[in-house]
Amino acid sequence: MNSSSIVADTPERAALRESVGKLVGRYGHDYFMRCSKQHVEPTELWSDLGDAGFLGVHLSEEYGGGGGTMSDLAVVVEEASTQGCPLLMMVISPAICGTIIDAHGSHELKSRWLPGIADGSLKMAFAITEPDAGSNSHEITTTARPDGGDDGPGGWQISGTKYWTSGIDEADAVLVVTRMPDVDPSGRHPLSLFVVPTDSPGLTFQHIEAALQQPEHQFTVFFDDVAVGPEALIGEVGKGLRQVFSGLNPERITAACISNGIARYALDKASRYATERRVWKGVPIGAHQGVAHPLAESYIGTQLSRLMAFRAAELFDDGADAAEASNIAKFAAADSSLKALDQAMQTHGGNGMALEYGLADLWFVARMLKTAPVSREMVLNFVAQRSLGLPASY
Numbered sequence: 001m002n003s004s005s006i007v008a009d010t011p012e013r014a015a016l017r018e019s020v021g022k023l024v025g026r027y028g029h030d031y032f033m034r035c036s037k038q039h040v041e042p043t044e045l046w047s048d049l050g051d052a053g054f055l056g057v058h059l060s061e062e063y064g065g066g067g068g069t070m071s072d073l074a075v076v077v078e079e080a081s082t083q084g085c086p087l088l089m090m091v092i093s094p095a096i097c098g099t100i101i102d103a104h105g106s107h108e109l110k111s112r113w114l115p116g117i118a119d120g121s122l123k124m125a126f127a128i129t130e131p132d133a134g135s136n137s138h139e140i141t142t143t144a145r146p147d148g149g150d151d152g153p154g155g156w157q158i159s160g161t162k163y164w165t166s167g168i169d170e171a172d173a174v175l176v177v178t179r180m181p182d183v184d185p186s187g188r189h190p191l192s193l194f195v196v197p198t199d200s201p202g203l204t205f206q207h208i209e210a211a212l213q214q215p216e217h218q219f220t221v222f223f224d225d226v227a228v229g230p231e232a233l234i235g236e237v238g239k240g241l242r243q244v245f246s247g248l249n250p251e252r253i254t255a256a257c258i259s260n261g262i263a264r265y266a267l268d269k270a271s272r273y274a275t276e277r278r279v280w281k282g283v284p285i286g287a288h289q290g291v292a293h294p295l296a297e298s299y300i301g302t303q304l305s306r307l308m309a310f311r312a313a314e315l316f317d318d319g320a321d322a323a324e325a326s327n328i329a330k331f332a333a334a335d336s337s338l339k340a341l342d343q344a345m346q347t348h349g350g351n352g353m354a355l356e357y358g359l360a361d362l363w364f365v366a367r368m369l370k371t372a373p374v375s376r377e378m379v380l381n382f383v384a385q386r387s388l389g390l391p392a393s394y
Contacts, residue, residue, distance in 0.1 A: 016054075016076070019054075020054055020075065021083060023049065023054075024045065024079065025083045028083060030084075031085070032084055032214075033213065036214050036361075037213065046089070049080070050119040051119065055090070055117065056119065057072045058094070058099070059098050059114055060102055060114070063115055064118040065098075066118075070250055070316045071314055071317055073313075074254060074309060074310060077090050077091065078258075078261040078309075081257065081265065082261040082264040082265050084358060087215070088167070088258070088365075089166070089167050092125060092167060092216075093117055093123045093124045093125075093171070095251060095253075095254040096248075097113075098114060098124075100193065100243060101113055101175075104234050106233075108231050109231065123167065123172055125166065125167050126165070126174065126175050127162035127168070127176040127221055128140075128177040129162060130160070130162055130163055138188050141179065142160025142161065142179065143181055144156040144158050144228075154229070155227060155230055156194065157227055158176065158225075159224060159226070161220065161222055161223070162220070164219075165218065168221060169205065169207075170216070171198055172197065173197045175194070175195055176223070178191065180192055182238075190241075191240030193244060195228075195234065200227070200228070201227070202223065202224040202225050203226050205219040211364045212365060248374075249323060251373050252329065253329060255330050256305065256329040259337035260333050262337045262366050263336055264302060267344060269358065270343065270344035270347040271295065274286030274347050285347070291347055294347075295344075299340075301340070302336050304332065305329065306333075308325060308328055308329040308332055309333060311325055311329070324386060327374070327382050330373075330374065331380075334370040335370070335376075338366050338367060338370065341359065345360060
């Protein structure tokens with residue numbers, strides 16, 4: 001099943017897609033699930049992706065990246081997921097953190113972190129969500145207070161709690177979104193972004209038990225007067241809201257690509273099973289419309305979602321406002337991938353629940369993407385207000 005042809009790849013991007021597929025295909029879904037069940041990092045795969053230049057394909061060449069685009073990274077993320085390896089850390093470390101630092105970081109920050117993010121030797125987590133703030137960045141309470149002497153600020157002390165921070169146990173640093181103690185004319189606390197090494201004194205984290213089966217685990221992170229120097233600041237003090245949004249559209253785009261990759265993976269397995277499985281009079285079950293039509297409908301939904309995801313990536317690459325397209329892409333892909341996965345499991349009958357068939361173990365990962373990195377309800381709020389001009393509900 002050639003489900004990639006509907007996306008109009010350039011020859012270079014088609015070659016990238018093929019290369020990523022071959023590399024990740026050598027590992028496959030069984031490798032992904034072994035890492036997930038044993039809670040070990042997919043070190044070999046991650047290293048190979050980095051060595052091949054795939055993790056940093058969109059980052060600046062000056063800092064070890066490939067000098068490519070978000071569309072290139074979208075191909076990498078989707079193809080890895082299509083091979084049964086939906087690596088959430090690809091969204092977090094290169095897509096969110098790498099993009100933000102590349103766009104807003106100092107030369108020192110870029111030199112320190114981007115080469116390692118690009119080649120896979122370093123990973124960075126992202127901490128924005130809080131227990132009492134949810135998706136409302138204006139209610140963040142984790143605070144960075146100036147920690148300086150008579151000559152002015154020499155650094156900051158960060159205190160607060162973050163929630164559902166993925167992969168911090170395997171990360172070398174975390175990009176943390178904080179508020180400042182002062183208040184701006186709107187009555188809100190300005191935001192600032194910092195890169196905090198995970199071995200910093202005062203930084204601890206606690207594992208959150210979850211139904212997800214994936215290598216990356218989730219954590220509550222505690223910042224207890226964590227001291228960072230001036231070199232840890234990304235961009236300007238108090239300008240973090242604008243800076244963080246330069247990473248949220250890539251987050252939504254690549255999250256959509258994980259969903260679309262899961263859908264392609266599931267539909268490929270279902271199509272092959274429906275072609276090979278014969279129950280009644282030697283006829284493949286895929287010849288029955290009751291099996292074929294739901295799969296065809298799932299395929300249509302997946303292709304529409306893929307087109308929106310790559311359209312969002314193109315808008316981002318062109319420097320246009322990609323917020324609407326990115327949010328719609330994430331919303332559509334999360335729904336269509338769950339439908340495709342569910343139908344693939346149904347096509348397998350009872351075997352759909354057997355772990356050896358490699359479908360049921362992806363259910364909670366696909367389901368998680370309806371809620372994270374932004375919930376479908378918040379996407380609907382965004383579209384209602386920004387796209388349709390309806391009154392704000394909150």
